[in-house]
Amino acid sequence: MQTDRIRKLIRELKKGKKEKFTEFYELTKGAVWYVISRKLFDRHKAEDVMQESYVAFLKSLHKVDEDGNPLAYLCTLARNKALDEYKKNAREDLTDVIEDYGGSAEMDTPLVNSPLVTLCKQKLKPWEFELMELTVIMGYKQTEVAEMLSKPISTVNRQYHEVIKKAEKLYKEAYDERK
Amino acid sequence: MNVNKKIKSEMRESAPDLADKIAQTVDWEQIALQNTAEKKTAKSKKPLIWCIAAACCAVALCVGLLLPSFFSSNSPDGGEKKVAYAVTIEVNPSIRLEVGEDDAVIRQYGLNEDGVLLLHKENYVGQNVDDATGAIMQKLGERGFLATDSVKVCVKDGDGKTYKDKQNSIIASMESYLAVLGGGNLEPMDEEEFERIEKEFKDKNLSEYEKSLITRYQETVLELARQKENELVSLITLLNPYSDKDGKKPLEDTSFLAEVYEFAEKYDYEFDFEDDEVRGKDIYKIVKELADDLEDLTEAIEEIEKGKDEDDYKDLLKDIFKLAEEHLFSDD
Numbered sequence: 001m002q003t004d005r006i007r008k009l010i011r012e013l014k015k016g017k018k019e020k021f022t023e024f025y026e027l028t029k030g031a032v033w034y035v036i037s038r039k040l041f042d043r044h045k046a047e048d049v050m051q052e053s054y055v056a057f058l059k060s061l062h063k064v065d066e067d068g069n070p071l072a073y074l075c076t077l078a079r080n081k082a083l084d085e086y087k088k089n090a091r092e093d094l095t096d097v098i099e100d101y102g103g104s105a106e107m108d109t110p111l112v113n114s115p116l117v118t119l120c121k122q123k124l125k126p127w128e129f130e131l132m133e134l135t136v137i138m139g140y141k142q143t144e145v146a147e148m149l150s151k152p153i154s155t156v157n158r159q160y161h162e163v164i165k166k167a168e169k170l171y172k173e174a175y176d177e178r179k
Numbered sequence: 180m181n182v183n184k185k186i187k188s189e190m191r192e193s194a195p196d197l198a199d200k201i202a203q204t205v206d207w208e209q210i211a212l213q214n215t216a217e218k219k220t221a222k223s224k225k226p227l228i229w230c231i232a233a234a235c236c237a238v239a240l241c242v243g244l245l246l247p248s249f250f251s252s253n254s255p256d257g258g259e260k261k262v263a264y265a266v267t268i269e270v271n272p273s274i275r276l277e278v279g280e281d282d283a284v285i286r287q288y289g290l291n292e293d294g295v296l297l298l299h300k301e302n303y304v305g306q307n308v309d310d311a312t313g314a315i316m317q318k319l320g321e322r323g324f325l326a327t328d329s330v331k332v333c334v335k336d337g338d339g340k341t342y343k344d345k346q347n348s349i350i351a352s353m354e355s356y357l358a359v360l361g362g363g364n365l366e367p368m369d370e371e372e373f374e375r376i377e378k379e380f381k382d383k384n385l386s387e388y389e390k391s392l393i394t395r396y397q398e399t400v401l402e403l404a405r406q407k408e409n410e411l412v413s414l415i416t417l418l419n420p421y422s423d424k425d426g427k428k429p430l431e432d433t434s435f436l437a438e439v440y441e442f443a444e445k446y447d448y449e450f451d452f453e454d455d456e457v458r459g460k461d462i463y464k465i466v467k468e469l470a471d472d473l474e475d476l477t478e479a480i481e482e483i484e485k486g487k488d489e490d491d492y493k494d495l496l497k498d499i500f501k502l503a504e505e506h507l508f509s510d511d
Contacts (some may be wrong), residue, residue, distance in 0.1 A: 003475075004505070005404060011230075013210070014210065014212075014214035015211055015215075016207040016208055016210050016211025016212075018202055018205075018207045021198060021201070021202045022199075022202070025197070025198040025201065025441045026191070026198070029189065029190075029191060029194035029195075029198075030187055030188075030190025030191040030193070030194055032194070033190065033194035033195070034190050034193075037193075038266070043195075047195050049196065050194075050195065050197055051197055051204070052200055053202045054197070054364070055201060055204050055205060056212065058201075058210060059205070059210070060207045061210055061213070061214060062213045064212050065314060068276060076339045107455075111193065112189070112190065112193040113192070113193050114186060114189035114190065115190060116182070116185060116186060116189070117186055117189070135184070136183050136186050137186060137187075137190060141470075141471055142470060142471075142474050143470045143471055143474075145469045150469060152419070153414070153415070153419075153467070153470045154419060154467065157470070157473075157474075160367065164182055164183070166319075166383065168182050171185070
């Protein structure tokens with residue numbers, strides 16, 4: 001549904017139709033911002049990377065397969081740019097030490113305000129949260145996720161539904177606590 | 180409560196608004212040039228056939244419900260057309276056509292549930308009023324309404340006064356259609372009758388009709404969608420054992436093909452392989468495509484099921500229409 005709309009917009013953008021960009025941006029900015037904010041906590045730097053990611057994406061539109069998953073391609077581009085920026089500014093600190101020992105320094109994403117995502121990150125198992133990130137936030141199809149994780153499609157489908165059910169149970173807790 | 184929607188909404192709200200800034204940075208002419216070199220034929224979404232005639236009625240009726248909104252009263256230059264007069268036709272069903280100065284229909288709507296039903300699938304907007312009323316007479320005749328009751332007609336101008344000349348000319352035109360249809364009775368509506376229809380229309384609050392009809396057809400569309408969902412799951416389960424991403428050897432056992440063809444015919448899919456050389460990788464591609472469609476369909480069903488509890492019937496109707504169009508309709 002949304003993927004189809006994005007594909008249609010890509011076709012229009014390839015014709016140089018600038019007026020279609022706002023809608024494309026609105027449909028994709030959430031996923032792209034999330035991907036960037038997992039690595040960068042400085043808003044100005046994150047915004048710069050956001051802008052650079054979209055510009056790079058538009059400049060390489062001729063390489064984008066509109067019948068594939070353009071959002072996934074954009075997210076990959078953004079993640080790589082965020083990683084480059086992160087490494088540029090990396091210094092030896094607790095974050096790196098944690099990661100060196102196999103932990104996850106991606107504790108919170110302060111640039112994203114989503115109590116439900118924060119709670120899911122705390123309460124879901126890591127693979128469950130990863131599945132939710134890939135499908136719900138970044139827009140990967142379950143078939144793509146199955147390929148990435150080398151799992152059967154039916155398994156991913158089942159797991160996806162289980163994760164969504166768990167997230168629905170956490171929903172109330174996330175927003176009641178906020179009050 | 181829709182977890183997907185909530186999360187996506189929060190992601191969007193957190194993101195900065197950089198659209199204009201980005202758009203201005205890019206050379207759009209250059210982008211167009213780069214992409215005109217090789218224009219790929221867009222892979223169109225597979226046309227899907229009607230499953231059951233009820234779906235036709237369901238969605239078309241849903242479209243009919245939003246006739247006042249969907250069929251715009253805007254003129255080609257974008258401005259709103261002025262209503263010069265309104266033709267009310269009552270035989271129970273009751274319907275109204277709002278007409279412009281050029282005698283072209285600007286808007287149509289049912290004044291009661293039967294009127295809404297009568298107008299479904301029909302679009303008279305833009306037609307000359309005589310052609311439109313003639314077509315309506317034909318439809319009334321087909322439905323058997325002309326056999327027993329008189330058709331009453333009233334034409335009011337923009338100030339709510341009876342527009343006698345126009346009324347007489349429209350009645351004369353409708354009478355000529357009646358003669359062709361084999362008879363029936365046509366007469367001007369008196370003021371009392373007109374007031375009664377107006378009052379009933381305002382009191383009954385047509386949106387309640389819309390709501391009940393939307394709910395009714397939501398169930399029909401959902402039933403069809405769930406049926407397709409189940410069939411997709413069954414077919415994927417059947418094909419999974421044969422699916423092999425790198426499978427190049429022709430499969431020995433192709434007994435599953437009959438079901439694949441049956442599904443393809445029913446839902447108008449096109450699967451690309453030679454009968455006697457079906458390979459594991461062909462099946463892998465099919466399973467992938469079916470799984471993608473299943474995901475989209477399931478998401479669409481969930482959105483509509485969750486929308487049941489919300490008050491925004493317009494959004495719900497759009498979702499129902501979208502599901503039917505993308506998963507149950509044929510492009511033909």
